[in-house]
């Protein structure tokens with residue numbers, strides 16, 4: 001499917017753009033080499049911070065971004081084209097995992113946006129903020145009450161701009177307006193393209209008590225199934241680029257450079273006996289190296305893969321690993337690149353007898369007409385993301401796993417797994433069938449206990465690091481996904497689906513007992529691309545971790561980290577919303593220290 005999408009995206013790509021205050025190559029940067037702040041990565045978090053810091057005209061900010069411009073990249077604008085943006089395009093870092101020993105040794109693509117807006121420009125646009133208990137756990141674990149939900153939720157109204165869905169339908173009962181902002185930076189909306197299965201999902205929630213209706217999964221209370229909220233407004237993707245950066249690119253004190261890969265941080269003289277960093281070395285692939293300096297702080301916002309890679313290249317990490325590559329250790333910190341946590345996704349495909357599905361659009365038969373509708377009116381299938389409903393569920397408290405394993409959810413009202421309903425065949429691990437109509441009910445491990453690593457493969461900053469999410473390496477994760485498959489089968493066996501779902505498709509059809517389900521999982525599951533934890537935030541006194549609760553790099557002066565890498569535990573949900581709130585708070589912390 002990705003290949004198909006790509007063909008059309010390229011065919012319809014609009015050419016030409018004006019670049020405002022954006023430099024497309026490091027060589028264009030004026031000779032200024034000193035800025036108040038240097039932000040590494042114009043991604044989800046980086047652009048929030050750049051935008052907030054330059055609200056003060058006296059503060060000079062340089063943003064260094066390895067990727068390309070997002071302007072006029074149609075697949076980054078038209079929501080339903082998201083699957084064509086990654087993996088393996090110029091908008092993707094092109095990472096792969098190492099062979100996953102618990103997934104039949106499969107090597108999984110591990111996309112990350114390499115484009116202005118970072119992964120917010122390349123993702124699937126599902127948008128919520130996790131469970132209140134995710135934030136309360138961070139507050140408790142870090143010993144800093146200001147990370148609690150009660151404090152964090154103040155950033156929702158400054159971040160979010162909830163708008164009517166593009167089809168203008170009545171959204172009463174589909175979300176709780178009081179949970180949301182209408183005046184923030186990022187446009188967010190409910191699904192803008194109604195479909196026959198919507199009513200079946202809602203009917204199922206009133207029939208089966210294990211799948212209750214949740215009137216708003218974006219308000220901190222995640223349990224139950226509800227209407228998806230997404231970073232889409234007026235039928236087009238919103239991102240940290242469109243919402244935060246582009247609107248302020250004309251600020252004279254903001255410089256953004258594309259094609260600018262940061263190679264490493266450069267130390268300065270120690271401050272109060274602590275190592276300090278103020279220099280950033282960067283350049284384009286095969287281009288010359290440039291050096292710039294931050295008089296106040298360097299903010300690393302290169303994401304869960306880029307941030308630990310840059311730290312390691314700069315001599316911040318486990319000494320043994322650094323020595324093996326002859327990198328002098330500046331700070332011995334064994335936590336850098338460790339505790340990688342990610343959500344494992346299992347798309348469960350069903351054959352359906354209904355014909356009102358999106359399969360013909362996805363496989364191309366009716367794509368041109370759908371795209372033309374979107375081009376003309378920004379409505380229809382293309383104006384929407386890949387799911388209208390999702391929800392968060394717990395394993396029963398009586399589940400046998402809890403006799404041997406502590407409950408890994410972040411709290412009693414947080415979930416163990418997620419269910420996402422898509423009205424077509426959506427499965428990165430399996431080729432789309434050339435005919436037929438399908439339903440995909442994905443199950444995702446939300447509270448995994450597997451932990452992985454990001455390590456350097458080489459001292460070459462342009463070489464991909466070694467990424468090992470170590471999926472399904474714990475009995476909890478295996479148990480959780482197995483039970484989720486059984487629950488998904490119960491979901492589609494509910495009466496509203498009786499004249500719709502014909503039966504399971506592909507390897508799912510061969511599942512009966514636990515062993516066959518486990519085998520299906522190993523053959524099909526993959527990442528939903530939510531890595532966190534590789535530069536974890538821990539308390540000031542913890543014996544491990546990479547940043548303190550004020551997001552400052554432990555044991556150093558001059559560096560903060562603000563991106564998904566600092567989240568110590570996965571949120572109950574898709575990760576962009578939590579990263580946006582974290583970035584708003586990071587900007588506040590940085591300003592408060594001025």
Ligand SMILES: Cc1cc2nc3c(=O)[nH]c(=O)nc-3n(C[C@H](O)[C@H](O)[C@H](O)COP(=O)(O)OP(=O)(O)OC[C@H]3O[C@@H](n4cnc5c(N)ncnc54)[C@H](O)[C@@H]3O)c2cc1C
Pocket residue numbers: 040041042043044045046064065066067086111112113114115116117118119120122123124125126127128260261262263301302303304306307310528529530531562563564565573574575576577579
């Ligand atoms: C395909 C895909 C689908 C997803 N779907 C969803 C979804 O539907 N909903 C959701 O909530 N989340 C989704 N996510 C996850 C979500 O997008 C990310 O968790 C979030 O955007 C991460 O934000 P970040 O700021 O940590 O990193 P990013 O947004 O990735 O930003 C990092 C930036 O740093 C740049 N960078 C990295 N290294 C360097 C370097 N050395 N020098 C200079 N620049 C560098 C990168 O190019 C990038 O622009 C998805 C992710 C992907 C990849």
Ligand SMILES: *[C@@H]1O[C@H](CO)[C@@H](O)[C@H](O)[C@H]1NC(C)=O
Pocket residue numbers: 143144145146
């Ligand atoms: C939390 O924030 C308040 C207000 O900014 C501040 O006064 C307080 O010191 C913070 N608490 C911690 C533990 O950082």
Ligand SMILES: *[C@@H]1O[C@H](CO)[C@@H](O)[C@H](O)[C@H]1NC(C)=O
Pocket residue numbers: 032057058060252253254
């Ligand atoms: C920032 O703005 C000030 C005036 O407000 C100006 O003197 C300075 O040159 C600007 N710096 C940059 C990098 O644009």
Ligand SMILES: *[C@@H]1O[C@H](CO)[C@@H](O)[C@H](O)[C@H]1NC(C)=O
Pocket residue numbers: 024025068259284285286287
């Ligand atoms: C980035 O810079 C390199 C070296 O100057 C150049 O070859 C390449 O085309 C540039 N890439 C983009 C996307 O501009």
Ligand SMILES: *[C@@H]1O[C@H](CO)[C@@H](O)[C@H](O)[C@H]1NC(C)=O
Pocket residue numbers: 334335338339544545
């Ligand atoms: C990983 O996180 C756990 C807590 O979840 C902690 O005990 C452990 O020390 C961390 N490992 C490293 C290397 O930081």
